Amino acid sequence: MSKRTADDEEGGVALKSGDRPMDIDVDNEMGEFEDEFEDEFSDDEIIEAGVDGRPDAEREAEEKAAAANAMDVDGAPASGGPGTFIVGRTKLEPGQVLAPDPSAYDMLHSLNTPWPCLSFDFVRDQLGDARTSYPATMYTVAGTQAQSGKANENQLMVLKFSSLGRMHKDGGDSDSDDDEDDEDADGNVESDPILESRSLPLASTTNRIRAHQVPSADPSRPPTTLTATMTESSHVLIHDISPHLAAFDTPGTVITPQQNKPVSTIRAHKTEGYALDWSPLHPSGKLLTGDNDGLMYVTTRxxxxxxxxxTRPFVGHTGSVEEIQWSPSEASVFASASSDGTIRIWDVRSKSRQAAITVQVSNTDVNVMSWSRQTSHLLASGADDGVWGVWDLRQWKPTAAGAAIPKPSPIASFNYHKEQITSVQWHPTDDSIVAVAAGDNTVTLWDLAVELDDEESRDTAGVQDVPPQLLFVHYHSNVKEVHWHPQIPGALVATGDEFSIFKTISV
Incomplete structure (x- = not known):
């Protein structure tokens, strides 16, 4: 079943593939970066949220003086003493707004697109891996969700973010106020962020978009970059965006109308869907797609x-397929997550087109899933009830025909978020770090390796209901997806009402 109410103009609760984000002013100039530290909030009260969402010592002292208005972590009136503000958990009072704590970020930028985007993906570039210098450059693809009645304004957007500077050491933004570029103490050049874009017309909202690169036979030539776009129309569109990427670095390049058209359109699905993934182990291109009827198809280049x-679908789910992921280590294996509360493991070589393993992981919709690239027996999932967990696939056993569906225990489970999980992704090089986005307007970063000893437990006893594994809380309105950059360690981008590009000092 579809989770979107496309005609809902009220914003509503943010869902992974659900209600429309608040409308963006389409008169805003495309690519304008918002300086979050020059906004005038006039009479609004600003609350800064740090690494764990708690006020710093100075604000705690101020709150202690106003204990009558203090709040507990769950937003209820405190019985006494200062309250603890936790982003995504404590309710804002009328007139209150959140501002980031600059000292908690190494990089932070925001930008708007003509319409909000439900989904995006990074495109690997030729600038090198493990980049740490500033200013940074990133390439992404995204699909828009235009306002109801304006479907013809939807676009597949190829984006280049460049001159992404770091935060000033004194806590200000990295963007220089001078006409000339500055250089910080580490030798990093500070400059104004730049957004460049190339747009391909679409006639429908993008539910999910993923990029894949086909290596060139000539090592001196760049790879062919393909995008798969799962649309609200039920069609899956495959584009070759290689010329659009090349145009960023070749001034005067003209994109022809033919280059804006899909190179293939998959029409196997009869309903829309949100599940989409390219295989990392099939360089030439192998794509999985799943729809709201519970059907999944494989498309091969x-x-x-x-x-x-x-045309033979994989069948078995009794609800919509919300997420599909190929195994990072076995070329014929994939996993699917569904609104029926199950995760299923499949083998594309199976003639029966039935799942090899089926487990019940939630009593609600399983919205999202992420397979660890570092430790391939670890799988993370996030559900509609706000719970996300980690599973050890070695504990899952094949399901006999007609047997009851087992309910295994996760090796880690967190009930911190109180709204649906909209995105989850393992860190690309650290199998203990996970990024999670939720309908409570937050992106949280977690370190599963953290364990508290008795003394540390006593020190944190005053912060109730905050797991010690929680590293960082980032506020992002109507956040839908979050991804780690594959070549810039610790850098993330999230999409929702806008794009947020950030890197924390804690990861």
Missing amino acids: TDGGGFVTD
């Missing part, structure tokens, strides 16, 4: 560059 879809 041929030697000639075309695409062929196997």
Whole structure:
């Protein structure tokens, strides 16, 4: 079943693939970065949220003086003493707004697109891996969700973010107020952020978009970059955006109308869907797609560059397929997560098109899932009830036909978020770090390796209901997806009402 109410103009609760984010002013100039530290809030009260969402010592002292208005972590009136503000948990009073704590970030930028985007993906570049210098450059693809009645304004957007500076050491923004670029103590050049974009027309909202690169036979030439876009129309569109990426670095490049058209359109699905993934172990291109009828299809790129879809669907889910992920280590294996509360493991070689393993992981919709690239037996999932957990696939056993669906125990489970989980992703190089986005307008970073001893437990006893594994809380309105940059360690981008590009000092 679809989770979107496309005609809902009220914003509502943010869902992974659900209610429309608040409308963005389309008259805003495309690519304008918002300086979060020059906004005038006039009479609004600003509350800064740090690494764990708590006020610093100075604000705690101020709150102690106003104990009558103090709040507990759950937003209820405190019985006495200063309150603890926790982003996503404590309710804001009328007139209150949140501002980031600059000292908690190494980089922080925000930008708007003509319409909000439910989904985006990074495109690997040729600038090198493990980059740590500033200013940073990133390439992404995204699909828009235009206002109801304006579907013809939807776009597939190819974006280049450049001159992404770091925060000033004194806590200010990295962007220089001078006309000339400055250099910080570490030799990093400070400059104004730049957004460049190339747009391909779409006739429908993008539910999910993923990028894949096909290596070139000539090592001196860049790879072919493909995007798969799962749309509200039920069609899956495959584009070759290689010329659009090349145009960023080749002034005067003209994109032809033919280059804006899909190279293939998958019409196997009869309903829309949100599940989409390219195989990391099939360089030439193998795509999985899943829909709201619970059906999943495999599409393979041929030697000639075309695409062929196997019309025999994988079946078994009793609800919509919300997420699909290929195994990072086994080329024929994939996992699916569904609104029926199950995760299922499949083998594409199976003639029965039935799941090899089925487990019940939630009593609510399983919205999102992430397979660890570092430790391939670890799988993270997030559900509609706000719970996210980590599973050890070695503990899952094949399901016999007609047997009851087992309910395994996670090796870690967190009930911190009180709204649906909209995105979850393992850190690309650290199998203990996970990024989670939720409908409470937050992105949280977690370190699963953290364990408190008795003394540390006593020191944190005053912060109730905050797991010690919680590293960082980042506020982001109507956040839908969050991804780690694959080549800039610790850098993340989240999408919702706007794009947020950030890197914390804690990861």
